[in-house]
Amino acid sequence: MPWKQPIIGNRTVAILGAGVLGRRIACVWAAGGYNVAIRDPSADQRTSAINFIDNNIASFYKTFGNTNIKLGQYNTYEDLASAVKDAWFVIEAVPEKLDLKISTFAELAAKAPKDCIMGSNSSSFKSRLMVGKLNDEEKKRVLNVHYTMPPVRVTEFMTSTFTDPAIFPFLEEKHREVGLLPATARRESTGFIINRLWAAMKRETLMILAEGVTDPKEIDELFVELFGAKTGPCAAMDGVGLDTVALIEENYIKERGLPSYPVDWLRKNYVSQGKIGAKSGKGGLYPAGYTTKKDVVSQYDNLAAPTLYVLDIGVGENVTSNFFSSGKIYAASANGNNVRKLVDNLPFPDGIGISLSQGRMFWSNMGSPAVNDGTIESAKLDGSDRKVIVPAGVAHTPKQLTIDHVNEKIYFADREGMRVHRLNFDGSGHEILVQTGDFNNPVEKSDQARHCVGITVDPKHGKFYWTQKGASKAGQGRIFRANINTLAGATAVTRSDIELLLENLPEPIDLEIDPDTEILYWTDRGEYPVGNSVNRTYVGSGRDSEVSAAPKFDILTRHLHEAIGISLDNVNKHIYFVDMGGSVYRSDLDGHNKTVIFSGKNAFTGLALTHN
Template structure:
């Protein structure tokens, strides 16, 4: 075959075939159908075939939320030849070896994939011709839709361009592919999981702990603590890792070949000890996340409603030192400022003035860091009540929510290309305009996911707040009125306000000024690699990280310092870590009502 291999030109018109209609097989079928492919499923059991059809028909629309494609058709077969006669891809999802009959019945240009996770595919090639071997690979799925990961691995003969092609098709089908660098007994995660299983069983066998304690500490460390294996070793220090492993080797009579000896030869002898070393460790020094010990300067908006003299233009932009001391007032005379953001490339701050709610007198303005050169990006008379403001640093766009305008808008930094991207209701209709379910408040942008997120807070303390997402690029042929890509991320929230996203960790954070016990809080939801909610163990479906704020509003993540900053209308500025712990109050001033916050 060689490097001249090209995918079938008509693969889009040919079916994907899944051999096996069991629990996993029907989910794999649903994945490919959700990407717009017609799928054939072969299984000798009539019951399994019927269950497969029912599962795909019931769930393909929800899978398609990850692909945004028109789902393909599903068909089931008893006869193998009929099922695979025109396939471009055949995936076996049954625990059996690839048989000669598949080699001879499938088209000569089709790709043959085994879902086996415990055996090398080369061990399943006893009766497969040399001509076919380059078209075979291992392609292991876990349990969709909870885990949308697929691992790819060569059979020892697989044409490399096929692996690349299948990685691209897997992304198209809404899964996240990982490709093993060489053939292995067990995929990447299988081998990692195998080691965890062995050690868990050893702990139990030695009466060191119990199953529930093991699971509990695992959840605290790996899920909540976000401990990652290789970054964790770099953080501890590879010399320390080697020292600990030597003790296990001596005690258990293990071989040091692929642990201590590997570390010594490839890392320690070269002075690569981890994050404490300029040469790096398992990660190169350029990829090691080094904490920025320089504390940022904080910029905070005082809406002005708690000032001694009531004035709708008493708002200020304040500059704070990291310890909470007001260094100076950058701008005064602002009409109820609410959202603020900083663009590091232009060294400019952008903020939104709400104006008087109900009047079309909101505005968006930029200025230098010292408050000079204030301009108007969006002038009064265009928008109603702009709230949180977020910058897309990639496309140089400003996103902001217009509460009484019932919409989300964006424009360029200079105000050009002004457009409505979400219209939640008709502001000219008095009933819709007064319905707080339509009020858009918080906004954040995730360019790496191709999505933006916003809150619609619902009635005050009403428990009807929602978080939505939509694509940065409006679906082709659709408009703000017809777009069908809007998704409800969470519903039934007390009263969600400002949003921020950690794109690296795929974690969505928000403040909520709703009623206790879950309102007036900082919250977090983990997302999958496509930006949709991961299954969550907490009863609420998300994590409440910090509570008992005083009308929580502002939120800003400082990820380089593992820090979150918060504000509330009670005149408080808080700092905590990214898990909401170790919260300290940097400022408390009853004569201020604080809204947006950012840092330089």
């Protein structure tokens, strides 16, 4: 039966796999005006994919030159049937495991429309190897279609040996429509065209490294200088993922009888130790964070960089009306670009946390500091479906907010309320964990040494931490911790497990902890030279339990302008922090390489991040 072009209309392009590459393929098609369905069994991956498209579709729209069309719609699905039921084109981007791809195509053939074109994004497995469970008519609609990490435009097609030849000019036309540059291999070939060239570079690079001839940095420097490339092969492999590189290379080894020692070396020295590149948190051929760049040069930069969510209290603008409700929430990429306003008209927002499992953000509104009217709100990550989960009158002046992802709890500090609170994501199960005073008592309420401001939680070790800042620039600041599980019979006022960690600090504000290293980080708004800084100290079991008059901690960076929000990027080993002067900063965990990634007429307070 001759192949007939599918009627597209409002039908979808379906992407199977919401990972680094899958979500970028989806973003290209949505930016090109096509409706997109993304299937992934992981709820976190589905949320991250939508979040990535929300934050990047505008830049993809400009990059691919699709300024005369309307953006397509995009949704995610857990099950395959729902994702492909209306598809005219499906691209599988599942891991490079042949048995998984075979079972995926068998299920796809049974559940997708009978005119749907089915493509595999694999560059190392021929699609001929994936169609053993399909009938002859189904095999005609299967091919390899490989995307080179959008926004790179190169896309390659290749027959499965069964593919109807009329499919290729049809798909080439559709890919050109969305701004891609398609090319069709004239015969079946493991690796297509570009990937065979790339495979040769990878293979020889790994041989050079395995033989100890030189190191990754020198290879890349020479490569970029000689060929005028934007990045070298080592940085590119880190961006792709060394685990993926190993899987692809092993397929070439089996098919062509190539030597295995370069991949054996890679697995022994990197993959087996979890050092699989930018996405791992342990680095790869380069240290963690190497690919995170302010000025993006290549498609491999910022693949593992976070999306930032920043609270602007609103006082930095020339507000002439609604001064007490001019706060906003912005999302931005880690290099300060793709800034989007998500929520506005907030009454002095201060703290923010993100739950990818819930697909929601949570933030605190201080309200008027003189009045008991603070609130906690929630919304989807695009700012829609806004809800109040802690109404006015329950918390006085909510400040930093943090999330215990293990136990699915929200913690927040309450400044003039002199309390630490905990609750469920929907606002139920509200508890007062710590109470340092009674806000109905004017003497206690005016005592700023009682005010709770910063909060962080370490579920791994069963602890939460908070700051009591003291009067402005007064050197009265303290940092405390207590157990997540309150002792039987204890109350927020009487609990005996509260431990004083540091005192006589200039003015400690927000906190973050790395549970793996048990290092506590915080911002301080006190006087120079110690204040207006980012600091850290070890709080694990080996610490000196004695609290001295001269606190022991490291000052990582100074000269901030009323520093407040702080967030750790444990994937790239970076600290992000903001100040009321309107700047967003990034530094290494030791404070080195401080970079201003955004600066404007704002007054930033809270900060949270997610990895897409």
